[in-house]
Amino acid sequence: MPQDKSWNMKLVSQNTLGGFGGMGEGMGIQITKDGRRIMWLAHEGAPKNFTGVNITDIKNPKVIIQTELPHDHVRSNSLEVTGDIMAVAYQCWKAADDRTPGFNEKPAGIELFDISDPENPKSISFFDCSGPHSMGVHQLWFADGEYIHFAGGAADFEPTNPKDCQFYRCIDVSNPAKPEEVGRWWYPGTRQGNSEAPPPRHPTFDGGYRAHNTNVYPERPDRCYLAYLDGGMFILDILDKSRPKAISS
Numbered sequence: 001m002p003q004d005k006s007w008n009m010k011l012v013s014q015n016t017l018g019g020f021g022g023m024g025e026g027m028g029i030q031i032t033k034d035g036r037r038i039m040w041l042a043h044e045g046a047p048k049n050f051t052g053v054n055i056t057d058i059k060n061p062k063v064i065i066q067t068e069l070p071h072d073h074v075r076s077n078s079l080e081v082t083g084d085i086m087a088v089a090y091q092c093w094k095a096a097d098d099r100t101p102g103f104n105e106k107p108a109g110i111e112l113f114d115i116s117d118p119e120n121p122k123s124i125s126f127f128d129c130s131g132p133h134s135m136g137v138h139q140l141w142f143a144d145g146e147y148i149h150f151a152g153g154a155a156d157f158e159p160t161n162p163k164d165c166q167f168y169r170c171i172d173v174s175n176p177a178k179p180e181e182v183g184r185w186w187y188p189g190t191r192q193g194n195s196e197a198p199p200p201r202h203p204t205f206d207g208g209y210r211a212h213n214t215n216v217y218p219e220r221p222d223r224c225y226l227a228y229l230d231g232g233m234f235i236l237d238i239l240d241k242s243r244p245k246a247i248s249s
Contacts, residue, residue, distance in 0.1 A: 015061040017041070020048045025139060026089070028081030030115060038064070038118045040086060042079040046072035050079055050088060052118050064119050073105055080142035084116040085124070085176055087148055089137035092130075108136025110148060112176045127179040131155030133165050141214050146174045147182070147241070149224060151211035154184075157191060160198040163208030164190040168226055170241050185244040186211075187231045202230055 017023075026042030039053045039061070049067040069076065078089040092105035108130035113121045129136050134153025141149040153165045167186035173179045187209045189196035199209055213227035222239040237245045 013059045013061055015053060015063060017051050017053075017063060018066060020051070020066070024075065024077035026050075026077060026079035028079060028086065030081050030084070030086075030118065032118060033116070036118070038115075040079060040081055040115070042076050042088065043069075044077055045075045045093075049076045050086075052115075052121075054118075065121065067121070070107065074107060074136075078137070078139045080140055080148075081115070082142050082145045084114060085142075085145065085173075086113045086115045086121070087111070087140055087142045087173070088113065089140045089150065089152075091136040091138050093135075104130055104132050104134075105136075106130045108134055108153070110137055110140060110150065110152075110171070110179070112173065112179065114176075124176045125179055127171055129153055129155075129169075131157070133158050133162070135165055138166055138211075139213055141216055142173075143216065143218055144221065146172065147216070148173055148179070149214040149216045151214050157186070159190055160192055160194070161190070161201070161208070163206060164210055165208075166210045166212075167191075168211050168214055168224065168236065168244065170224075170238065170244070183238065183241040183244050185226075185236060185246070187228055199231065206230070 022044045024042040024044040028040045030038040037056045039055045041051045046069045049069045052065040054062045073093045088111045090107045092108045110127040112124040115121050129152045137152035139151045148171050151166045159165045170183045171179045172182045189198045190209050207229045209231045210229045215225040224236040224238050226234045234246045234249045237247045
């Protein structure tokens, strides 16, 4: 890399991932039982779902697995790895662009994989977030092996504005074969039937009042640091995960 393009960094290695290098926001590292270091990557769009790269030899990364998405209207932009379990988010494009009433594109949700044999990931379960007003899941956070915190939609959530279709949700995956929702929180006024008035729209750059990042650090499992696009940021008290409460914004 030319020196005028770097500062205190140097390129160690690169892998072009078979020509499918459009990566999303998801990356996780797994240490296998035989001591290998596997980097898992989420693709920003079709046709690829996720890629596993053996980076044990940091100067010689090698692709060991690359999977396909079922169709080109879905993306797996976000993933997280905890131990030998990987969670992958699926968000559908057409629901965001079309907004056809009653449209329900799938898959839209979270899939859990057993990656104990990295070359052969096995699906464990799928948590469905599809619905007539849902794009699915944009981002997820999975750090403790017990809960997944994510920005997503739901079949029973009708937003006051179509752009406000994703909110904070938390599911219990302590039994990865049976994920169950334990709590949710949304920006006041963004759901049909709310007592609060819908929030004002930006006159030019309306990005939506939509949850984006849902960070919960092991050091503070009672706090969710929530980014909300046009809504700013919130800190949620999630000590009782069934009743998240905004404590500052």
